[in-house]
Amino acid sequence: MRNRLSTDQYTNGILAGDRLILSRAITLIESRHPDDQILAQEVLATVLSQTGSFRSDSSIRVGITGVPGVGKSTFIETLGQYLTGLGHKLAVLAVDPTSQRSGGSLLGDKTRMETLSMNPNAYIRPSPAGDSLGGVGQRTRETMLLCEAAGFDIILVETVGVGQSETVVHGMVDFFLLLMLAGAGDELQGMKRGIMELADALAITKADRDNALHARRAQVEYRNALHLFPPTGTGWFPPVLTCSALTGDGMETVWQTILDHQQQTTSNGHRQRHRQAQQLAWFRSLLQYELANRFYTQPGMRDRLTAIEEQVQTGTLLPVPAVQQLLHEAA
Template sequence: MRHRLAPHQYADGILRGDRLLLSRAITLAESSRPDDQALAQAVLTQVLPATGRSIRVGITGVPGVGKSTFIEAFGSYLIQQGYRLAVLAIDPTSQRSGGSLLGDKTRMETLSMNPAAYIRPSPAGDSLGGVAQHTRETMLLCEAAGFDVILIETVGVGQSETVVHGLVDFFLLLMLAGAGDELQGMKRGIMELADALAITKADGDTTASARRAQLDYTNALHLFPPTGTGWPPPVRTCSALTGDGIADLWTMILAHQQQMHQNGEFQQRRQAQQLTWFRALLRQRLDARFYSQPGMSERLAALEVQIRAGTLLPAAAVQVLLDE
C-alpha cells in the first residue's frame, strides 16, 4: 500500500513549489480509489486560495498540425519572458487495451528539461472532450504551485472536444495549410469557440500557402455570428521551426486577457466554468451511484439480452430501469 501523507503536508509542499508532492497530489486526483479522491479533495480545499491567478490556454488542432512541437517553441518563448509554465498534455487512450503512450515528455525534450517548466502527461481515459477526467483538479494544483501559465494540450479535434473551452481563458485552434479543402474540413462548433486561429508550419515552401489559408480562414470567420465578447477571433501564422509569429501570439493572448478583464467577460467566463465543472461532477457521481446499485449489473445484462433479441426497445428498457 502506498504511503500517504496528511492533506496539509501535500498542501504545504505544493505551495512551496515541491514538484514531487505536486506530482503525488495529481496522482491522487487522477486515482479512481474513493480514499485517494477524498484525500485529493482535502488537499485542493487547502490550496484553493492560491489558485486562479494563472493564464489558462487551451491548445487543440487537427492531427499532424504539430501541437507538441508548437508547445515546445511557445513554452520556451514564455520561459524566456520570465514565466513559469505548466503543460498538461492529454494522451489518447486506446479503446481496445485501455493503454496510453504518455509520450509528450519525449516529444518536448528541450522543454521537459527546463527547470521553469512542468510537463504532466495524463491519459484521456474514456472521458469525452479531449481532456482527462481530472484536468481541472490538475490545473488548480499547478496554479497553487506557482505556475503563471497553464497550457492544456488536448487529444485532437473531435465533435466533443469543445469541453476544453470550459477549462481555459483562451482557446487556440491550430490549423494546417495545404491539407485539402480547409474550409470544408472545419469543425464549425470548435471554430465558433476559438479565441484565435494559428496556421502552423508557415516557413520555407509552405509560407505562401499559409498566408492564403490565413486569408481564407479570416474571410470564413466573418460569416460566423459575433461572439458577444467584443473580441473578433484573429487568424495568425507561425512557425515552431523558425520561431516566426510565436511572440505575436503571446502578445495577442495578453491583449485578449486585458480586454476580457476590462469588459467583465473574464470573471463571467471563470464563473461559467465553475458551474460547468459542478454539473459535470454531478452527472458523473449520479452515473456512478446508479450503476453501483445492488443487482444493477445483472438487471442490465437481462435487459440487454432482450434488446439484442429485438423483444424490447432501448427506450422502453431505459424506462423500466428508471421506474424500478
C-alpha cells in the same frame, strides 16, 4: 497509493512550489483508490483555502488543439521556451482521449518536448493512461488548480482535435487556440466547423521554408471563412495568425494576442463570467456522471439491464416504461 504524505505535507509542498510533491499530489488526484480520492479532495480544499483564488485569478489558461501532427507539441515547446524567457512559470497538461485506447499518452510517446522538460520553470504533466474518473479531462481541471497553487502562472493544455476532447478543454481554459496547416482548402471543409467556432484565434503553423507563402494564402482564406461565422457576443473577433515552431516566427504575436484577449475580457467582465460558467458546467457534468455511476454500479444492475434491453429489443417492452421500471427499482 503507497507512501502517502499527510495533507499538511502535500499542502505545504505545493504552496512552496515543490515539483516532486506537486507530482505526487496529482497522482493522488488521478488515483481511483477511494482513500486516495478522499485525501486528494482534502489537499485540494486546503490548498485552495490558503491561496484563496488570487493565484488562479492571475493565471492564464490556454487550450491548444488541432488535428494529429499539426504541430501542437512542437508549438508548445517553442512558445514555452519563449514564455519562461519572459519570466513566466509554465505548466503543460494534456487531455488525451486516445490514451485510453493506447494506454500511452500523446505527450509521452511522441514529441517529448525535450528542451522544455529540462526547463526549471516549466512543468510538464502527461495525461493519465486509462479512463479518467468523470470522463475525459475531468482530473485535468483539478490538476490545473494545483499547478496554479504551486505558482505556475500560465497553463497550457494540449488536446488532439478528435472526439469531444476539444469541447472539454474549451470548457476549462480562458483562451482556445486552434492550430491549422496551410494548403488546407479541403481541410476547411473536412474540419469540424464546431471547432472553429470555439477558437479564440487560429494559428497557421509550420509557416516556414517553402510553406511560408502557402501559409499567408491560407491566412486570407481563413480570415474570409471566419467572417461568415456569427459574432461570439464577447466583442472579441478571432484573428488568424501565422507562425513557425521551427523558427519561432510569430510566437510573440500569438502571445500578444492572448494577452490582448485577456485584457479585453477582464475589463469587460467576460473573463469572470466565463470562468463562473465553467465552474457551473463542471459541477453539472460531475453531478451527471456521479448519478449515472451510482445507477449503473448498483448490485445486479448489469443483469437487470441485459434482461430489460432484450425485452426492449424484441418489442415486448417499450422504452419509456422500461426506463420507468428500472428507475423505480433503483429508487
